[in-house]
Amino acid sequence: MLKKQARPNAEGPVMPNASMSMSAMARAGMRATEKAIYKYYNDMGKNKGNCTWGAGILAHKGVCSPDELGQLVNAQSVDIVFGQKVAAAEGIVRRRISVTLNQAQFDALCSLTYNAGAGGVSGTFRLINNDDFTGAAANIAKMIKVTVVENGKRKHVVAPGLIKRRAEESAPFRVPALPQSSANQ
Secondary structure, three states, rough: OOOOOOOOOOOOOOOOOOOOOOOOHHHHHHHOOOOEEEEEEEOOOOOOOOEEEEOOOOEEEEOHHHHHHHOOOOHHHHHHHHHHHHHHHHHHHHOOOOOOOOOHHHHHHHHHHHHHHHHOOOHOOOHOOOHHHHHHHHHHHHOEEEEEEEOOOOEEEOOOHHHHHHHHHHHHHHOOOOOOOOOOO
């Protein structure tokens, strides 16, 4: 179902998705994907990736220090920060997408934004705002590499967990638009 475009004020940007929120089903699915780990950990394994905690919450770029690796977090903290990060992702999608999205597309972009960050989604957002949904789907599907540092050298490696996630996030942009229902004719 398409949402009516909302304009906050005469000079403000068109925000056609201003009233949208991530669906409960998509939020639960993302939470299942972002399994809660109640301590700090390196997201690509021992001494690789970024220091992360809870439900895929980035503590900082680069590996955790030995002190951080021993730091525990509780379920309540994970739930609170997960909710805050989802709300932030929703806000970014609402503000930066100027075309009308369906619920599956909005959900997918929120998931992508949560995982890749506002900077990481800029190219995809640009394609979507130019009505290039096929290009956006291809761009999302390619976002499966992360930067790791090994032996003091940075390199890009495929993160196996991102392959399925990006396929799911890109899928709503691969589906052709359905014609309007002619039930009332």
